[in-house]
Amino acid sequence: MSTKENILLPARLKPGGxxxxxxxxxxxxxxxxxxxxxxxxxMGFNVYVPEGLLDARGYLAGPDKHRAEMVxxxxxxxxxxxxxxxxxxxxxxxxxxxxxxxxxxxxxxIFIGFSDITALLxxxxxxxxxVTFHGPVVTSLADAHKLTVNSLFQTITSDGKLEIxxxxxxxxxxxxxxxxxxxxxxxxxxxxxxxPFAPNFAxxxxxxxxxxxxxxxxxxxxxxxxxxxxxxxxxxxxLGSFEDCGPVEDILKIIKDxxxxxxxxxxxxxxxxxxNTNLTLPMGVxxxxxxxxxxxxxxxxxxxx
Numbered sequence: 569m570s571t572k573e574n575i576l577l578p579a580r581l582k583p584g585g586x587x588x589x590x591x592x593x594x595x596x597x598x599x600x601x602x603x604x605x606x607x608x609x610x611m612g613f614n615v616y617v618p619e620g621l622l623d624a625r626g627y628l629a630g631p632d633k634h635r636a637e638m639v640x641x642x643x644x645x646x647x648x649x650x651x652x653x654x655x656x657x658x659x660x661x662x663x664x665x666x667x668x669x670x671x672x673x674x675x676x677x678i679f680i681g682f683s684d685i686t687a688l689l690x691x692x693x694x695x696x697x698x699v700t701f702h703g704p705v706v707t708s709l710a711d712a713h714k715l716t717v718n719s720l721f722q723t724i725t726s727d728g729k730l731e732i733x734x735x736x737x738x739x740x741x742x743x744x745x746x747x748x749x750x751x752x753x754x755x756x757x758x759x760x761x762x763x764p765f766a767p768n769f770a771x772x773x774x775x776x777x778x779x780x781x782x783x784x785x786x787x788x789x790x791x792x793x794x795x796x797x798x799x800x801x802x803x804x805x806x807l808g809s810f811e812d813c814g815p816v817e818d819i820l821k822i823i824k825d826x827x828x829x830x831x832x833x834x835x836x837x838x839x840x841x842x843x844n845t846n847l848t849l850p851m852g853v854x855x856x857x858x859x860x861x862x863x864x865x866x867x868x869x870x871x872x873x
Contacts, residue, residue, distance in 0.1 A: 591638065601710075616648065704846050724848070746856045771802075809840065
């Protein structure tokens with residue numbers, strides 16, 4: 569289990585840096601994909617599209633072994649400076665046991681994605697200590713809000729400490745808490761429960777978001793994770809977008825009720841996830857959540873160099 573003492577910081581991305589694209593989950597729209605690639609090229613980066621990336625097998629972007637090998641190969645490739653996922657969807661869970669964690673730990677580099685990619689973000693930190701980045705995938709970047717594009721660029725090219733103010737945020741439970749930021753898509757995290765890859769949230773700040781899940785399903789997932797004692801020792805919660813999940817007030821009530829006895833700070837309104845804006849969040853770095861000031865402050869830079 570990784571701690572703040574043994575985390576691996578990837579090198580920041582510099583002008584002309586080479587980004588490798590992987591598809592560890594679902595297939596994707598090719599037109600959106602190449603528009604997203606163009607945005608990275610406009611940022612001044614070179615983009616490498618591996619052979620077979622556009623393969624698809626039903627609701628997966630190719631066989632499990634093919635998708636896992638693509639991840640392993642890009643981490644092993646010394647010419648690749650960063651790795652970005654083409655799309656989420658479904659499938660990351662299926663390749664967790666096929667990843668070469670020793671090679672990944674020996675070759676730390678920026679790894680970006682969200683939604684179903686939450687499984688990889690979580691496990692790469694837990695197994696390797698690698699700081700990962702919850703941010704847009706290539707296809708979502710195609711039509712992304714300018715704030716999303718700017719946040720991604722600034723986060724992966726800077727070696728400074730982030731401070732994210734959430735002026736439109738809502739304090740669900742007051743107070744401050746500090747810990748390593750973890751989490752992502754609620755449904756994906758819930759699906760890790762009971763597996764060898766189940767995350768440990770003790771002494772951490774948990775970020776949650778989701779899309780198209782009815783309120784009762786969100787309640788059910790939180791209850792399952794509560795009964796599995798996933799939230800024992802949690803230091804705080806920050807919520808992103810819950811797009812197409814029903815009335816916001818219903819979601820907030822579910823969250824408030826689920827963590828009523830925890831006595832931890834809880835804030836909602838962070839522009840990250842499946843909403844119109846998806847800010848890039850380094851995961852695996854210690855932060856302080858101030859729910860009263862509606863502020864998420866990183867204690868250190870998420871990259872080196």
